[in-house]
Amino acid sequence: MKRHEIHVRLDDSIATTSPVSRSYKIHVGDEILQDIGALVQNDNVQRAVVVSDQSINESHGRTVTRSLEAVSITVDRLTIPPGETSKSLTEAERLWNEFARLEIDRKTAILAVGGGVVGDLTGFVAATFSRGLQVWQVPTTLVAQVDSAIGGKTGVNLPAGKNLVGAFWQPRGVVADINTLKSLPDREYVSGLAEVVKYGMILDADFFQWLENNAISIRGREKESLNHLVRRSAELKTFVVERDEREVTGLRACLNYGHTFAHAFETTAGYGTLLHGEAVSLGMMAAVRLAYSLDLLDQTVVERQQQLLETLGLPVGTPVLNDIATDDFLRIMARDKKTVGGNLRFVLPDKIGHVEIIDHIDHMLVTSAIKTICYAN
Template sequence: MASLRVPVNLGPRSYSIAISSGDADGLAAFARQAVPKSNRALVVVDAAIPQHADLVERNLQAAGWQTRRVTIPSGEASKSTAELSRLWDVLADWPADRKTLVVAVGGGVIGDLAGFAAATYARGLPLLMVPTTLLSMVDSSVGGKTGINHPSGKNLIGAFHQPAAVWIDTAFLDTLPEREFLSGLAEVIKYGVILDADFFAYLEAHADAIRRRDADAIRRIVARSCELKAVVVEQDEREETGLRAILNYGHTFAHVFETIGGYGAWLHGEAVAAGMVCASRLAEKQGLISAELTERQRRLLARFDLPIAPKSEWPIDPMIAGMYRDKKTELGRLRFILPTKLGHVELRDDVPETAAREILQTAS
């Protein structure tokens, strides 16, 4: 089937997201259109999916690219200075030039790491995102955020670097483990809460079809998620107006859950799921919404076996301290993305620490 195109309109940094199913041969032509002057490609791939890298490399080589491959160990721990330095070393030893294409084949870890290498080597290389997980298809591959983790927090070191293009083949999801697939649905649900009440209702009505990975349902939720993210990124590419911060609904809680639990204990989407419920309960406490909106989120998340609360054994003080390191925090004040109705959220800086602490104390 022909690919669906979702444009991301950013002036000279504009690019296209192609969404297809089982159209591996179309990747090379799409990449050539996006970076017509490139003839070398560094393929960065998650160690768990060599078959996807084989497919990508074969198609690029057939279209005239010289390729090299770097395999990255699976897991959040690979978003590190050590793995970043390894990518820099490969690029320098080749040697790469400013037309060398970096191709990120994998989930959010690979996209963030390879993207940051592309952003920083030679002051910027073209980047092709080839997401292979649902989470990366609907979120991290679009928008230009790249980076690595620091022991003090997730994604503390990074840069904005828009890709030259994003190639999404939903057939890659056929090999995705169930836990990772379900984790990605948390970010899909997020779009419904923050931007599109009708989309949220679609997810409620089609949860069974989505869970069994019905091809039409998956293409629809991926395309709509990309469209919604593109709208936000186009209006606030570098988080300067505050609009893009709405994409972080639930993430102030989620990032500390990931840090306190140890990177990899929870998948990102699992942490986001519990974080959204905490944020919604915080909105209830502030009088912004009724309990019914929180309950709809809880029910939908539970249908996908996603967590709806942090683990009871996690200590609260370190989690509160972690929130003060959140990138949204300003002038020592915690800021949260909170819903005011289904399909609309706001950035609030009037939430006292005591309220956030109470949510954590009662959530588990």
């Protein structure tokens, strides 16, 4: 059955202009994967390659392929194993070789159908093969729809660290179908909501309040809520990226709210113990408490953020970090690439919807903030 009640019209999409590359549109809607063929065809494309991961290749990968074939675009399909380990140079090299075997040229459209792993890897391979192929981002996880598919950061991991090799490569278009979120495991879905709360905290008090008012239906993945949530998050990320695509002015750094803590939590807990969004939720709690201890904001801000995260099912405290010495957190945070000269620097809110960058903070206050999220079992 095909339903189109909340179908998004083409002119209903978010337009963005990258100062470095060309402008493109972000389409958000329900059951719009079926219409992707028409969008790609508008670009005079006759040939396409759909890259997805093995767990969604038969579902969303197939829907996209059928839609392209319905408008007479010739399609080849490539898959990668699911999971973060696929964001590797080995997998990139395999895709480069597949592209060569298929004799892909610059007129071929590449479609990255999947979560952030597929998007980051495929975007990077497209950016580098033949000095750049056009890529469409077709995000199918919440993380990808509200974050990774927007902004043009692509790349792979090295043994020495995440995302160490990559390129800025803006897509031809982004197609985010909220219908794909139905099949996401609950923990993955909830984890993605952390970045959404982040957008409200750093940029948009009205959106934060909308999240508070609709937390139950968001938790239940109701379509109207999802549609607004993904659209507004995409707009907010776009707003930031348009003004600071390559992290020059410092604006893009506001997206790092909660993340300096989160990276330290992810590393100390051991990769895989906490999902990224769970670590971000904990990181935002440490950050908002740090802001409170610096007198930047009222207690009500701390309470509202905590309440919203909890209602959405995100952690605000955890026993998994209990046994870790506070010095370990500080050492890891000092190594964070956003740190300048060992001086810890944090993006901290001064009210809901606004952040500042604060540095030269007393380390004692930082460790006290961390202790507040380390719960006993």
